[in-house]
Amino acid sequence: MPGSTENGRPMKNKIKVFRAMNDMTQEDLAQAIGVTRQTILAIEKGKYVPSLDLAFRIARKFNVTVEDVFQYENPSLTVDID
């Protein structure tokens, strides 16, 4: 399932958006954070969920937080804070 983790949980990301904002190609980003272009492509398409280490490296490359780039959308885990 595209945009999902291995467990079928929805994990989405905005890497493509941030790349466009920073005028970067997949190859540029891949080289900057030390992975292959195919890995960036796989993450963007939701085929692969990166490790925390890689997620932080991606977020820091764009000068944003991890949650700005990656969204974990599981309604059952949301908590209402009064």
Add this chain to the structure above:
Amino acid sequence: MKKNTFYLIVGCIALALLAIFWYSIEVHIRFLVEVAFIVAIVIIYAIRNTVTDIIEDERTAKISEQAALRTFQVFWVVFCALSIGAVMQILYIPTFPREDMPVRPHEIAGPRIMGYFQLGLLCLMIFLYVGFRIYYARKYGEWETDEE
């Protein structure tokens, strides 16, 4: 060294190994191909460290890891099942009571054949690994394409 140069050298080494393999068959020197294989692997690992392009990251490592794990999980069950059967056949003991010693049944496959079969299974493990590797590479988007 660039990634493509590395793959080119690996291809040349593979061809050289093939030539050495057939030569060692012709001259009946088993030792030759064994040493050549070890030397080839050492060379490949040595030049792999000089590649400047990124050829391995956490996703490719995960693909290898998952494929190896699944291969092992399937392989050890099949291999052990066959080996237990082979041991039972080799250590054939007549059943109790022993008054009427049963005649040892005709062997379907002797110990030597069993050994060859195990060797064959070991070779098949390579194909199993390649199959799992293709499966996980596909799962983790190895051959995905996009507009870029």
